[in-house]
Amino acid sequence: MTKNRSKNETKRKQILASATHLFTEQGYASTSMALIAKHADVSKQTVYSHFGSKEELFSAAIEQKCDSSILLDFAQVTLTDPHATLLAIAKRFFAMITSKEALAVHKICAFEAKSYPQLSELFYQAGPERLTAEMAKLLVEFNDKGLLSIENPHFAATQFLHLVKGEAWMRIEFNTQYQLSEQQIDQYISSSVDLFLRGYAPIN
């Protein structure tokens, strides 16, 4: 019955990829539908046939990016001593948040937080909130084993993640002239893990 020729899924993906790239790179206002079409090697009409409007496309693009580029697999973490575990997590966390993609989506979500609160909410839940929850679970385990003494695991989790993010991430965010070297970043992360462990060391 349905002689419907279905819309080309490949084209949809091309459009979405181009939109994501351009929106995160240049922002919403500075990115035109014509440019997205050209970049996706597709006609403008096709863009409008897949996504009804610029706003719709923007939402779809950011939502997709929130799903795909804010990942940190805690299952991979092997639980040994707190120091080794936290250091490993810290390094992977830092690598993730300083990836081009994560930086780009962070930037635009923060900037458009007033205009598109549902998108920044989405980002916050997919990113910081989810990670904090996983981190808190981990800290509870250490606490239960008596390896750390943590009263409020959620607070502690956010403190840990913000410590690790800290200075080095901010310099990248602001694209400052003097960026920290890999060695300095390792030192900073290591120093933050140490601070955290001393601050939450079990009382004995």
Next chain:
Amino acid sequence: MTKNRSKNETKRKQILASATHLFTEQGYASTSMALIAKHADVSKQTVYSHFGSKEELFSAAIEQKCDSSILLDFAQVTLTDPHATLLAIAKRFFAMITSKEALAVHKICAFEAKSYPQLSELFYQAGPERLTAEMAKLLVEFNDKGLLSIENPHFAATQFLHLVKGEAWMRIEFNTQYQLSEQQIDQYISSSVDLFLRGYAPIN
């Protein structure tokens, strides 16, 4: 000799104030020169007579904001015990970075960091860098008095400030649905000061 009627300094200030307000509120691309002129109750031509172009006006606006709204007077801090001192600084620091003005200038500098690196550099130096330096000086004093045991005061200063900023600030940045209450913020800040102090407690 100069029969020049000098340009009205009041108008210049009006223009700058309007530009700052609109740029920080809506961003560079979405703010038009016509709107700035109207908002400043001035003709468009006058805007161009005071500031040659949109870019020039943008720079002037952000530069002015960096000077005026990222201030934290450390001289007011009375040095007593570390806990009281750091808690007082933490609270004032947090209040400053969550002010509308500081949030707005932070947002736009981060967003335009790629397009206007000199502006984000300016912000970074006027804000985070200056504060970190002052904080580090303070920590050195505590260290010298044997009240804290800090190896790298610069690291420690950034760690302290990022701990305090942490979760609560991020929720504001992303305009999330559930904001922390004043009480929760106080708890979080207090908990972060405690963590910092335990982590850098002198060894005895």
Next chain:
DNA sequence: AACTAATTAGACTACCTAGTCCATTTTAGG
């Protein structure tokens, strides 16, 4: 009062924007 530069409103250029329309071509399912 006279001179001169600042300021004004508004027209104007040249260009970009989101979104629509339409005639044509491509393509995939039946």
Next chain:
DNA sequence: CCTAAAATGGACTAGGTAGTCTAATTAGTT
């Protein structure tokens, strides 16, 4: 192979943009 829908490109509307220009007005300095 046929047909219906997808995709195309280009014209088009209606509106916004930065920046220039002009002629008239205002106001400070001498």
